Amino acid sequence: MVERRFTRILTDLPGPKSAAVFADKARYVAAPLDTYAPFIIKESEGALIEDLDGNRFIDFSGGWGCLAVGQRNQRIVAALRDQLDHFLHTDFTAVPYAPLVDLAHMLCERTAIDGEKKAAFFNSGAEAVENAVKIARAYTKRKATLVFENAFHGRTLLTMTMTHKARPYKTGFGPFASDVYRLPYPYEYRKKVTAEEIETSLLSLVDPSDVAVMVVEPVVGEGGFLVPPTWFLPAMRALADKYGFVLAFDEVQSGIGRTGKFFAFEHFGAQPDLVCVAKSLASGLPLSGVVGRAAIMDAPVPSGIGGTYSGNPLACRAAIEVLRAIDEDGLLDRAVHVGDRVRGGFRRIADRFDAVGDVRWPRRDDRDGARQEPRHQGAGEGADGPHRRPRREVRSHLSHGRTQRQRPPGPRLPRHHRRADRRRHGHPRSGLRDRAEVAGRDIPYATTSSPQRRSDVRRRRTERSRFCGSSARFRRRSPNTRSLLRYLNTARGKPRVHCDTDLATSTFAAILSPRLSHQGGTT
Numbered sequence: 001m002v003e004r005r006f007t008r009i010l011t012d013l014p015g016p017k018s019a020a021v022f023a024d025k026a027r028y029v030a031a032p033l034d035t036y037a038p039f040i041i042k043e044s045e046g047a048l049i050e051d052l053d054g055n056r057f058i059d060f061s062g063g064w065g066c067l068a069v070g071q072r073n074q075r076i077v078a079a080l081r082d083q084l085d086h087f088l089h090t091d092f093t094a095v096p097y098a099p100l101v102d103l104a105h106m107l108c109e110r111t112a113i114d115g116e117k118k119a120a121f122f123n124s125g126a127e128a129v130e131n132a133v134k135i136a137r138a139y140t141k142r143k144a145t146l147v148f149e150n151a152f153h154g155r156t157l158l159t160m161t162m163t164h165k166a167r168p169y170k171t172g173f174g175p176f177a178s179d180v181y182r183l184p185y186p187y188e189y190r191k192k193v194t195a196e197e198i199e200t201s202l203l204s205l206v207d208p209s210d211v212a213v214m215v216v217e218p219v220v221g222e223g224g225f226l227v228p229p230t231w232f233l234p235a236m237r238a239l240a241d242k243y244g245f246v247l248a249f250d251e252v253q254s255g256i257g258r259t260g261k262f263f264a265f266e267h268f269g270a271q272p273d274l275v276c277v278a279k280s281l282a283s284g285l286p287l288s289g290v291v292g293r294a295a296i297m298d299a300p301v302p303s304g305i306g307g308t309y310s311g312n313p314l315a316c317r318a319a320i321e322v323l324r325a326i327d328e329d330g331l332l333d334r335a336v337h338v339g340d341r342v343r344g345g346f347r348r349i350a351d352r353f354d355a356v357g358d359v360r361w362p363r364r365d366d367r368d369g370a371r372q373e374p375r376h377q378g379a380g381e382g383a384d385g386p387h388r389r390p391r392r393e394v395r396s397h398l399s400h401g402r403t404q405r406q407r408p409p410g411p412r413l414p415r416h417h418r419r420a421d422r423r424r425h426g427h428p429r430s431g432l433r434d435r436a437e438v439a440g441r442d443i444p445y446a447t448t449s450s451p452q453r454r455s456d457v458r459r460r461r462t463e464r465s466r467f468c469g470s471s472a473r474f475r476r477r478s479p480n481t482r483s484l485l486r487y488l489n490t491a492r493g494k495p496r497v498h499c500d501t502d503l504a505t506s507t508f509a510a511i512l513s514p515r516l517s518h519q520g521g522t523t
């Protein structure tokens with residue numbers, strides 16, 4: 001069992017035992033399954049990981065959003081042990097079992113859709129989304145699917161087509177599925193869109209009477225942790241009602257308590273017809289599901305949906321315990337509390353560093369609807385109009401194994417300039433920054449006056465860019481966080497890992513879950 005002390009680095013990373021496994025991996029595991037952490041896990045509990053060489057880390061990845069109740073939560077372990085003593089697999093459609101029925105019951109009760117509901121279970125998030133489309137097609141007898149910019153829905157042929165980002169998800173994998181149409185998404189910070197523009201776009205792309213389903217993430221995950229304006233989901237509900245198609249919310253990433261409500265859509269006052277769930281549902285065991293209006297869920301012919309392992313009994317037992325833990329341990333409130341705390345920290349950093357353009361959600365007064373205006377002048381609907389990109393910004397995207405750093409074109413001052421600037425002028429936003437904006441990127445080092453100073457600056461820059469990314473968000477983190485970033489970022493040439501408020505919310509919810517918080521917390 002992992003000892004309850006936080007990080008401990010005993011060896012270079014990877015240590016010798018991990019390095020031996022990595023050597024075998026390079027030889028026998030397909031290259032596209034590239035890995036991020038520079039160590040091989042031996043065991044884990046809560047949010048702590050110990051590797052084969054005895055190094056210990058805090059796990060901020062949470063299995064990419066799957067561990068809302070923490071690794072090896074004891075009630076889940078007990079339920080799994082009990083299930084192991086009974087049976088492992090039948091395929092529910094061959095020999096049915098109670099845990100799947102119990103889980104469907106619990107999930108339907110927790111899904112904030114009016115009227116009679118039903119659920120069906122699958123293995124992965126992509127399967128859930130794909131089945132939601134199949135169910136909607138069977139119900140409407142139509143074929144087209146509407147999706148949005150910035151969407152991520154999975155890696156099967158259909159869901160890969162529905163996913164927006166081409167690289168790496170679509171590179172080399174075409175041709176793609178047909179009848180998928182992409183609408184603009186109201187990305188408040190960079191690109192404002194109105195409901196009318198979305199409808200106009202819909203009408204120009206496809207005959208609405210051909211549309212079976214609109215699939216939307218209530219809070220976009222992979223595409224940048226985007227929280228839509230409050231009008232968005234109700235407006236999409238109105239479009240679905242107007243043109244008679246099914247409205248499906250992909251809550252694979254945003255659901256199961258991650259935003260402080262069981263489903264993220266509950267923040268917005270619009271009900272879907274179908275909801276897709278996965279990730280934290282079964283705390284790391286492969287389980288996904290579609291929950292929705294009974295009449296729609298019942299539309300496919302018998303055996304039209306399903307799969308050999310769908311709703312595996314072990315996964316269903318785990319999911320039942322996850323739902324109980326969320327209720328009985330008060331984890332929704334906990335997520336709100338931790339979210340506030342993390343957000344407060346990010347806000348302070350954003351207020352201090354011009355490079356941080358936006359800190360999104362959750363904010364106490366956002367939670368019931370009111371959206372915060374973008375901080376940047378020129379972001380969103382500022383003096384320069386709705387589509388102007390912010391002048392300078394560092395933005396990080398993190399989701400299920402893919403991290404990217406994007407920055408709009410334009411001059412950007414190297415960080416050491418700003419630090420030096422503070423040192424010299426005692427204020428972070430004084431002259432040098434303005435000069436940089438005028439002059440572009442090629443400003444000579446203002447403070448590298450001596451060789452010693454130059455090498456000092458270089459060393460610190462290298463270290464920080466290697467281990468901490470170059471986001472201003474993490475410049476002044478605690479030793480704990482820095483060592484976390486170090487282990488996540490050690491592998492050269494890998495994308496750097498940054499942290500988003502939303503990710504942090506769920507991660508910290510795991511770290512500071514009531515069971516662990518009496519140990520002293522980790523922030």
Ligand SMILES: Cc1ncc(COP(=O)(O)O)c(C=O)c1O
Pocket residue numbers: 124125126127129152153154155217221222250251252253254278279399400
């Ligand atoms: C919103 C969303 N939908 C679908 C998926 C696909 O889930 P899976 O990887 O389990 O197929 C993901 C995965 O991250 C996701 O974030």
